[in-house]
Amino acid sequence: MDEFSSLPGIGKKTALRLVLFLLRQDDERVERFSSTLLKMKKEIKHCKICHNISDSETCSICSDPYRDQETVCVVENIRDIMSIENTQQYHGRYHVLGGIISPIDGVGPSDLEIDSLVEKARNGNVKEVVLALSTTMEGDTTNFYIFRKMKETSVKVTTIARGVSIGDDLEYADEITLGRSIIHRTAFEDTFGMEG
């Protein structure tokens, strides 16, 4: 029970329910569960190029020749890769930082995969680095840190667009987002991806 309740999002009651459920199952099932856990831990590696999880040395995205090698999207964690992949709108590569700069949690630039990103930008055939971090204070601190580091290279740095969410009623948009959306307004043709 203690093991289960130490997992995120699982309290004591849920842990008890899970334990009682497993006790009711036959031995075989519990063994399979247990060995799958071990196998997962042992066999899943991190891609040496982008630090995504992977079955092999390089992940399926980095080894896909059809994906644009010149564009690298910088994300905080693996979950963000999954979110962006789900949108089916991005066809470049990724780079997982493994967190964002957060003095309050004791996370500094050296704890993150920033040096390896700069190295990649300096030596590879990367043309654009897309910063896809949270639009929070920590995210922007990290954005600025990376931007400054990137100045040593000739790589173009972009960020994901910020503005009013799609499907949002203007009435419910927050003041800061709305203000920014007005300043950074876009040509109608660009907003809707029209030609000329």
Added chain:
Amino acid sequence: MDEFSSLPGIGKKTALRLVLFLLRQDDERVERFSSTLLKMKKEIKHCKICHNISDSETCSICSDPYRDQETVCVVENIRDIMSIENTQQYHGRYHVLGGIISPIDGVGPSDLEIDSLVEKARNGNVKEVVLALSTTMEGDTTNFYIFRKMKETSVKVTTIARGVSIGDDLEYADEITLGRSIIHRTAFEDTFGMEG
């Protein structure tokens, strides 16, 4: 009680509470309340230029010589003007449509102040029309309708920026917004309003 409960957001219980409260007050107070209501209804006009509410023929924004006359921000209703004014980021004029195109509610283009907008664009010294409508289906239908109408003029049409809201964790951004944010990514310098 019926009068009060016919107001939006006021149910029977609240209406009763308000009525009992007013009964407890002295005559003078109730008279003042009643005459203020009448005065409000009688004296508040709509600006003949932008259709905002106003004390006079033209509202304080339209008659302010320091506000940019060449930029007109198109909004659904007066509440949106207030939201945008609160951001303190916009210094042009407005144009209130009085709604958005919504076939389901029986609102068509002719019910809105669209012709007067096109007229304004054609005859005035307007250079840019900023569409600040909700990013919903109805909002976009209206956006496209106005855009097509504006083609007859030489006015530039822009929309407010769309993307991940400020302060948002990427994890909670919806798929469509995130996908759009990646496609419409912006140069780092533009995102943070830096010079060159």
